[in-house]
Amino acid sequence: MKKLIALFLLVALMPLNVLGWGPKGHSVIADIAYSRLTEQARENLRVILGEDHLDAISSWPDEIKKQRDESYNWHFVDIPKDAPGFDDGRDCFLPKDRHKDAATDHQNCAVDRIDYFKKVLGDENATAVQRLEALKWVVHFVGDLHQPLHAIDTGRGGNDFKLPVFGNPQCGDYPCNLHWVWDAMLLEHTGRNEPEYVAYLGKMIEDEHLDKKPIGSAKDWANESHLIARDIVNHVPEGIDENYYKANIHIVDQRLALAGLRLGAVLNEALGHVSTDQLKRDLQQHEGI
Numbered sequence: 058m059k060k061l062i063a064l065f066l067l068v069a070l071m072p073l074n075v076l077g078w079g080p081k082g083h084s085v086i087a088d089i090a091y092s093r094l095t096e097q098a099r100e101n102l103r104v105i106l107g108e109d110h111l112d113a114i115s116s117w118p119d120e121i122k123k124q125r126d127e128s129y130n131w132h133f134v135d136i137p138k139d140a141p142g143f144d145d146g147r148d149c150f151l152p153k154d155r156h157k158d159a160a161t162d163h164q165n166c167a168v169d170r171i172d173y174f175k176k177v178l179g180d181e182n183a184t185a186v187q188r189l190e191a192l193k194w195v196v197h198f199v200g201d202l203h204q205p206l207h208a209i210d211t212g213r214g215g216n217d218f219k220l221p222v223f224g225n226p227q228c229g230d231y232p233c234n235l236h237w238v239w240d241a242m243l244l245e246h247t248g249r250n251e252p253e254y255v256a257y258l259g260k261m262i263e264d265e266h267l268d269k270k271p272i273g274s275a276k277d278w279a280n281e282s283h284l285i286a287r288d289i290v291n292h293v294p295e296g297i298d299e300n301y302y303k304a305n306i307h308i309v310d311q312r313l314a315l316a317g318l319r320l321g322a323v324l325n326e327a328l329g330h331v332s333t334d335q336l337k338r339d340l341q342q343h344e345g346i
Contacts, residue, residue: 077116077119077132077197077200077201077204077207077240078200078201078204078240078241078244078313079240079241079244079245080115080116081241081244081245081251081254082200082204082240082241082244082313083112083115083116083196083197083200084112084115084116084251085112085251085254085255085258085313085317086115086196086199086200086203086313086316086317086320087110087111087112087114087115087196087200087317087320088111088112088251088255088317089255089258089259089262089313089314089316089317089318089320089321090111090196090317090318090320090321090324091110091111091112091321092255092259092317092321093268093317093318093321093322093325094321094324094325094329095325095329097328097329097330097331097332097333098324098325098328098329100333101328101329101331101333101336102192102324102328104333104336104337104340105185105188105189105192105328105336106189106192111196112251114192114193114196115196115197115200116197117193117197118131118132118193118194118197118198119132119197126156126157127156127157127158127159127162128194129156130151130154130156130159130162130165130166131165131166131167131170131194131198132167132197132198132201132207133166133167133201133202133207133208133214134148134149134166134167134168134202134207134208134279135148135166135209135210135214136148136208136209136210136279136283137209137210138209138210138211138286138287138290140283142279142280142283143168143208143276143279143280143283145168145169148166148168149163149164149165149166149168149169150162150163150165151165151166167198167201167202167207167275167279168202168275168276168278168279169275170194170198171195171198171199171202171275171323172274172275174191174192174194174195174198175191175195175323175326175327177191178191178192178195178324178327178328179326179327179328179331181331181339182339182343183343184340184343185340185343188340195320195323195324195327196320199275199278199316199319199320199323200316200320202275202278202279202282202316203278203281203282203312203313203315203316203319204239204240204282204312205239205282205283205285205286205289205308205312206235206236206239206240206282206286206289206290207282208279208280208282208283208286209282209283209286209287209290211286211290212235212290213236214236214286215234215235215236215238215239215286215289215290216234216235216236217234218234218235218236218290218293219232219233219234220233220234220235220238220293220294220295220296220297221233221296221297222237222238222242222296222297223246223297223298223299224296224298228242233297235289235290235293238297239289239309242297243302243305243306243309244306244309244310244313246302246306247306254313257310258310258313258314258317261310261311261314262314262318265311267311267314267315267318268318270315270318272318272319272322273319278315278319282312285308285312289305
């Protein structure tokens with residue numbers, strides 16, 4: 058009962074349109090990614106990030122979404138349910154969308170924004186401010202794209218599927234919905250705290266050899282999530298119960314683990330191939346120091 062109460066208190070504090078795994082999920086992904094960084098990438102990360110840790114910035118894009126309305130669609134990609142997969146022209150240019158800059162933004166989805174900000178992060182001509190912000194976006198969006206319901210358009214990624222969760226139809230101030238379930242409620246129902254979850258997923262990575270899977274691209278991750286999401290929205294239950302949790306928590310865990318591994322690979326590629334002294338010189342040059 059205590060776990061259930063804590064779960065609904067967590068959801069009560071969440072905004073109506075939760076974007077991604079929730080703070081714990083994003084932190085877990087960041088922790089796994091950090092554990093996979095090369096020493097060079099870690100040194101360069103410290104130059105950009107300062108005293109903060111990677112998990113401390115992992116939910117920043119959710120925290121500032123009201124101030125950065127143009128970023129609304131960057132957290133997901135609305136692939137039509139029956140489409141064979143991601144299509145850049147169809148899924149990342151949304152000129153009729155109501156959010157800021159949609160009429161001119163041709164990279165208006167998670168797939169394109171991961172690729173875009175990864176380039177900024179590794180750009181020797183980018184300022185310290187630009188690299189830090191790019192890092193925050195990349196860390197968050199790689200996580201978002203591994204949440205299956207961030208890669209399908211049906212019911213606004215499951216937000217429109219209202220259903221009781223463990224017997225309660227209300228999640229805080231709002232009716233419970235399928236998107237929330239996959240964002241946070243299944244992983245919170247495990248009862249694990251952040252360090253416990255990181256340790257648990259570390260063992261899963263080892264046991265299931267997840268680190269041997271191809272890293273792939275943001276497009277590949279979107280297509281993976283889309284296939285899972287199609288099954289999710291085709292089998293919406295009347296309510297979320299222990300049976301649903303047991304049948305699906307492994308998918309949640311695997312997506313979190315893969316997101317962490319892939320985020321680590323992205324950061325190694327962007328930050329692991331330049332000396333720290335050179336990075337400092339580049340940043341000083343562009344800050345006019």
